[in-house]
Amino acid sequence: MSWEQQLTERIGVVGIRDLVAAFYRHIRTDDLLGPMYPQDDWEGAETRLADFLCFRITGEQTYLETRGHPRLKMRHFPFQIGIAERDRWLDLMGKAMTECGIDGESRAALEAFFGPVADFMRNQPER
Numbered sequence: 238m239s240w241e242q243q244l245t246e247r248i249g250v251v252g253i254r255d256l257v258a259a260f261y262r263h264i265r266t267d268d269l270l271g272p273m274y275p276q277d278d279w280e281g282a283e284t285r286l287a288d289f290l291c292f293r294i295t296g297e298q299t300y301l302e303t304r305g306h307p308r309l310k311m312r313h314f315p316f317q318i319g320i321a322e323r324d325r326w327l328d329l330m331g332k333a334m335t336e337c338g339i340d341g342e343s344r345a346a347l348e349a350f351f352g353p354v355a356d357f358m359r360n361q362p363e364r
Contacts, residue, residue, distance in 0.1 A: 327355050
């Protein structure tokens with residue numbers, strides 16, 4: 238069984254959406270990442286991330302139906318994302334996982350997924 242199938246069985250779509258909601262509670266007040274998000278569309282940003290994660294992990298098709306191919310690098314290109322931004326994103330997602338009680342194998346699987354994706358989003362050289 239794949240890590241996605243195992244995670245879907247453990248936390249499911251509801252758990253993923255709860256994780257994203259917790260993450261956005263942290264993002265809204267974060268001094269580094271918060272300003273990157275659309276201040277007039279917090280709900281939309283949260284929905285887009287939740288839909289993407291549900292697509293990628295559970296196979297739910299909502300993201301593809303509403304947004305098409307993820308094109309993550311292209312969609313994030315307008316934002317300056319360096320090491321500090323990557324690390325903060327991962328830190329806040331870690332706090333959200335703790336808040337939601339995601340630990341053990343589920344947390345390890347998410348961390349193994351989030352790390353490379355967050356690093357892939359970097360578009361600024363190391364300083």
